[in-house]
Amino acid sequence: MGTGAPCVDLAGTGAPSVDLAGTGAPSVDLAGTGASCVDLAGKGASCVDLAGTGASCVDLAGTGALCVDLVGTGASCVNLAGTGALCVDLAGTGAPCVDLAGTGASRVDLAGTGASRVDLAGTGASRVDLAGTGASRVDLAGTGALCVDLAGTGASRVALAGTGALCVDLAGTGMGSETSIIAHHRPAARAVVSSSEYSVDDDCSALSKMVGMVDKLISILSDCEITEKDCAALTSALRSNPSQLRELNLDNRNLRDPGVKLLSVVLEDPDCKLEKLWLRDCGVTDEGFAALTSALRSNPSHLRLLDLSGNKLGDSVPLLSAVLEDPHCKLENLWLSYCGVTDEGFAALTSALRSNPSHLRLLDLTGNKLGDSVPLLSAVLEDPHCKLENLWLRYCGVTDEGFAALTSALRSNPSHLRLLDLSGNKLGDSVPLLSAVLEDPHCKLENLRLRYCGVTDEGFAALTSALRSNPSHLRLLDLTGNKLGDSVPLLSAVLEDPHCKLEKLWLRDCGVTDEDCAALTSALRSNPSQLRELNLDNRNLRDPGVKLLSVVLEDPDCKLEKLWLRYCGVTDEGFAALTSALRSNPSHLRLLDLSVNKLGDSVPLLSAVLEDPHCKLENLGLSYCGVTDEGFAALTSALRSNPSHLRLLDLSVNKLGDSVPLLSAVLEDPHCKLEKLWLRYCGVTDEGFAALTSALRSNPSHLRELDLTGNKLGDSDMKLLSDLKNDPHYKLETLYCKWIIYYRLQNTVICNIFR
Template identity: 75%
Template sequence: MADTQTSRDEDFSPGCSLSDCGVTDKDCAALTSVLRSNPSNLRQLDLSSEKLGDSGVKLISAVLEDPQCKLDTLGLFDCGVTDEGCAALTSALRSNPSHLRELNLSKNKIGKSVSLLSDVLQDPHCKLERLWLSNCGVTDEGCAALTSALRSNPSHLRELNLFGNKIGKSVNLLSDVLQDPHCKLEILWLWDCGVTDEGCAALASALRSNPSHLRELNLAGNKIGNSVNLLSDVLKDPHCKLEKLCLNDCGITDEGCAALTSALRSNPSHLRVLSLSENKIGKSVNLLSDVLQDPHCKLERLQLNRCEITDEGCAALTSALRSNPSHLRGLDLSGNKIGDSLSLLSAVLEDPHCKLEILWLNDCGVTDEGCAVLASALRSNPSHLTELDLIVNNLGQSGVKLLSDLKDDPNNKLETLYY
């Protein structure tokens, strides 16, 4: 997943994106001069991947502290911001805290300044809803300051991204925020944060006591395989509203997958996206298939990249999709050697009730023969699949031609093709 920030707002407020445009300090000075002369119109500014450094951020901060400034979205991903620049930014936000809704500071070395940012968050006038701090060098100390601020002002923040910060020991503190009934956090990313079984237990306990707000939880890259049972208890709760769950590379085994699928069978109607990639759960795909064939299941995206799925598991999966074909929109089976089962998967695709839009079969052992079966299915049901990934497969000239002809067919909806 790319760690860049795009606004989820669906309005048409004025915005300016200069991401990765080679903006210099001189350019930034000219830009901020314009913004100071007319600060009330611009709502969104994205300067991600520009090497603004602290000098550029200080110029931006001068705009933000103007009471006429109405900026609600600011992207500073990978801008070379340090503690000095972050101090200027937070000072500006303290003097004018009520407009900014979305702030992306990911991939800047500002870990020591998280306490200053926390001062902004605990201001009752602060309306920040989305905060991205991935790969910022946030420590347990910084996380403690952050969670303390959220406890004192828990009702505004909707999205928090701490991806790539080693704060596993502080997940207990974050869990205290989640169990606050006033907490409105909907999206939480703790990907590769060093979360352990103990931290996962605290997190699960918090979600059991306050299950109704969190919509998306990302715990990828944390070795919490033994604690999936605890998370499964959360999913069983009828009040749980979790829609997206990412458990990539979490050390989940067949036992953990069994607990997870049991929970989804008892409460199948909320989860829309499930990612179990890079876990050794090939033998448990049959259990997951039982979930998929439940008519109440609303799963729209399923990621099973490099899960050691065999032809037998693929057969169970496709059987389930044939019995309940209308919900799944995206399926990732990359890195599983299922080339011999492509005819079964093709039978799903040619079903007129199938609504699959995205299919990833990267490195699946697909040959020209399998490609022909796949192309035939898509010709018979051309209206849904828009993206197909067949990179790193054994495709010859005949397979490539079949796919190219398919993409060029005006009756087919295939827009993106990788091979």
């Protein structure tokens, strides 16, 4: 390109030419007319015809007299010479003139260059340059294709499918009557973006300017380290247009009281229509919480979801009571996990819910030491007007007295609760109290989680007895971390009941033995079509237990979709039985996790399953499995023959070394749909990484997440990956490597370095 006279034909006419070497005499024909010309050498006499009329003029020589004709009339004028007067003619009339002080259509310079321009008047001619480079693309035709370039590279695209980039549909093209912007930013206060830097406040400013352009705005700014300044820009825009926003996620440690106070001004506006607000881990204290609850008291009817988890609210929780007891309050979901709720705060909270019990559907009080205060919740739950469906009381220090009061209330009003999570509370011998709730024919509980609750044999016996008498309602039972011992067979009578509707059973770390597994699998054989998820992560299961389970899996009526058998002591014998069963019935399983089993040379047995065209396995976990070169070769060979089903592959902590190139043939197959590949601590070599990136270049559109943590990769390896970002089909969103996470925003790679 350094000849001074290269030629490019953009219209297929063979006529136009471009001089990129700075000779001062190039020409470009954008319409195939041969009439338009551009002088990139700063001669001051360049001409651009945007409509093929030959009338428009642009001076790129820095004289301060830039003329632009947006419709080919020769009338519009823009002065970028710093005179303070911006003239824009969007209709070709030559009439409207706008002062930089903001008297009509606005002009915004986000980088101090005087080059950026934004029209928020709904004319369809908006332009945003966040880096001051002038490279952002513009939709002047109202087609709904507004492009935002976060780095000034001109590479950003429009996503109308909620891909996590800024997306705008100004014309309703495929998004119904409503239009959405979704802004999803990744962690880090400052990030390196294609060798340029931007801060979150740049994005907040751009987002603020767009608030008035859409019918619906969903802003996800969690973990962006939003500062008070950023929040000021955002809330200023929301105050000017408070009725648009429906969902706002500001989970962020830097927001703190000043940011929350600014947000409160928006919330108290009667025109505010915000329905969902997340403020997790925002450092909110008494002052910020007071402002927030005051705003909600003045405008209580719009909010449906409020998440304040991880803020030390302590004695301020009573301030929320005035909101909750208001008959106009419509709050349905309230998260207060790990908020340091005191006895006084809990008393005020439950008092408010008693006075207005019919609106709340979800309450999460996880991690608050409620202890003896739990009985206060009983008066809420036993109210026939109570509609609470989901209750989380994990690690709340629930006592025997509290559990007794809780179950008593549920017995008097058993029909509303759908989910109950009491994990992490030492219930022990009190579990039988729950039985009277579960055996009530009016009980509608679908999801019961009792992780690490110290359930005893007596408690488990009572629990299973209740489920036998009323087996049709429960869908999920999680008993993880309870040492059930010889009690597991009691569960069999529940599972073999044809009326049993249990779909998800978690018995992780429950001490399940091969004898227990015999009873369990016997029940599943008699009723194989119901269970969808089974977690048996357990060191005592071993080959005999897995062989028994295989008999269930090979049953054509078996509908099991997800199976976890991590650290089960499975060896060649058990794995052979398992793969044989899956070969005979390959079409049902979607997830199989065999991590931390010494499979070694047995991995090739899995190949016959994977290469079966009926195999629908989407998630395969083989981390810490001692996969050998032979096993890896067989595995990749199977995936090459049937590459279209697998979505996640975890091979972490297997010494793959020089075998990694074998995976390339899978990745480069255009039919490959793999989205997540985890190769942590696999000893990936330079050769392996080169082959990996080469495969991604040839088929860059499928992989979303690549984890290479713990592999010794050099700067040259990083460059190979960074070169991929220029591919317009490149879809990689997250790369874990060394101590760095690389994120992709559209076609730009962002590096967030852990601090």
